[in-house]
Structures are given as C-alpha cells and as structure tokens.
Amino acid sequence: MSVVKRPSQKSKWYIPGVLTGLGITIRHMFFNLLHRKDIFTIEYPEERYPYSDRFKGNHILTVKKDGSLRCTACMLCATYCPAECISITAAEHDDPNVEKYPISYEIDILRCVFCGLCEEACPVDAIRMGPEHQTAALAGSRFVYDINKLAYRPNLKGGVLSHVDDEERKARGL
C-alpha cells in the first residue's frame, strides 16, 4: 500500500478546499458579469468568427461575362481530386470558338475533403473554394451539388466572374 504524504494537516479537510474552489467560481462569475466585453465565447448563430478570405469552403464555379460557365470540361480537376468526388459530363458547344462545355458538373460534398487541389489544377480559374463552410444538413437533403448550386446559388448574386478572359488571351496570343 502506498502512502500519500499530504503537504499539511489542513489539506486533510476537504471543506476548505471546496470553499476555495467555489470562491474561484463565484469570483469568475462576478468578473464576467461586470466585464461582458472580455468574454471570448462566440455567440454562434448571431456572431461569426472572421475567417480569412483564402478560406477553403464550398466550391464556386465561376462564370464568363455573358453568364455562362467558365469551365471548359477539361477533366483536370476530376483527375486530380484525391477523393474522386467530381463527375463531369462534357458536351460540344454550338459556338465554334468554344470547344466543350459541361452539361453536368457534380461534386459529392460528402466525399470531398476540401483540399483545394481542384482549384490548383484548374487552368482557367473555373473553380474556386469559397468562404461558406456551415453546410451541415439533415439526412435526405441533397448533398451532391450540381451546377445550379455551385455557380448560381442565391448568395453569389448571379455568379462570380472568372479572372481568365478568352478575348484577352487571344489578344496576347496565349
């Protein structure tokens, strides 16, 4: 049997210890009541933590000036994606200047690991990681995001313009 040596006779009594502990709790309670500004708890639904602009959240498909998708359906992102969650169906465009375009672009958000490799792989800045991250949803809702959700969801206000412009590229001979 091991014998624990108490530092003093007083610590054998637990009531002083309990009162000391309660005293600390009550001191903090009054401190917090008087210093509401110093509380660092984030009141989540009303108050948001300011994340950086480079945050890797839900994907955004960017659009051209005329509002159609910037994506050229080159499949680089789908090939590079480590979780294999992007599925693209390409189709031929009526306009001879545009080679292909995606008729369906789907990301299975439950498989995605938010690594950002699709954004790195894309040669024409057609896919970006956006700032939204609160995407928890009830079972049975739609977790496979389609073009409507990725490019034209309401809070994007008609789509995000891509940095890469075809006319500019042609003028520079790229």
Place this chain on the structure above:
Amino acid sequence: MSWLAGRLEDVVRRLEKQNQFSWLIPNGCCGHEIKNARLATYDWERLGVFKASHPEQANLLIVSGWVNSAVAEEIKVTYDRMIKPVCVIAIGSCAITGSPFDTFDPKRPPVTVSSLIPVDVYVPGCPPRPEAILRAILELQSKLNPGPSHREVLHEALRD
C-alpha cells in the same frame, strides 16, 4: 394517477427534445473540432447540449473519424445501449463516406456510420469548422421542435 404519469411523460418528452445529452465518439482529427465546439470558444451548452456521463443517459450520439472494425463495434454497442429515440450526427468525410482513406478497392469498401446505424444529420468537411457542428445541432433542434426556437423568439423580443 395514470393521468399524472401521462402528463409527466409528456413533460419529459418535451424537455428531451429541447436538451440534448451528448455522447461522443470523437475519433480522428474531427474529434478536436468537436472538442473545440464544446469548449469555451464555441461552447455548445449555450444551445442546450450537455454532456452525458453514460450512453444510457444520452439522447444524442456524435460520431467522427475513420470507422475501423473496433470503432464499428464501439458504435454498434453504444447505439444499442442508448435509450431510444436517439439522434445521431456523423461528422467528417471519414465517418460519412470514408473517402480520405479510401483505397478504391472494391473488395474492401470503407465502413461508414450510416451502414451501421441510422444518421440524422451529416456534417461534410475534413475537418468541418466548429460552426458547422453547431449548425448541425441547430438543424437537429429545428427538426425536433418545428417552429421558431426560444433563441429566435428571445432575439425578436429584444430587437423591438
């Protein structure tokens, strides 16, 4: 007497829907985000989620991380011991689809939480932010108690 017991039962059921007593299986890196959502910075006790000291006292099971055979056993045993009705939140791509460590070998598909027990809310992300976990709890509470929550009612009243 039976009338009183019935009323008491009603009250208990209503309180059960308003407060979640959580039992965590916080594996993997998502487990740290769950603890982050639980501790002082995000503090999910504000939303009415408390810590149960035993699975039999809990009505909310929160699972995250890669499901190997030992964890699958743990999930099944824990779920069986919990008194129904139980809500389940699956957090992170590992627990939901197993994609981060998927070998794409058809002989060994990853085990997912939804193949073991019914899941109510999915939180995609690797790892999801603590906000996403709190959002999952809000979604769950809005499913259990349709209509405006006490929090919204209070904020409406304070705004006027």
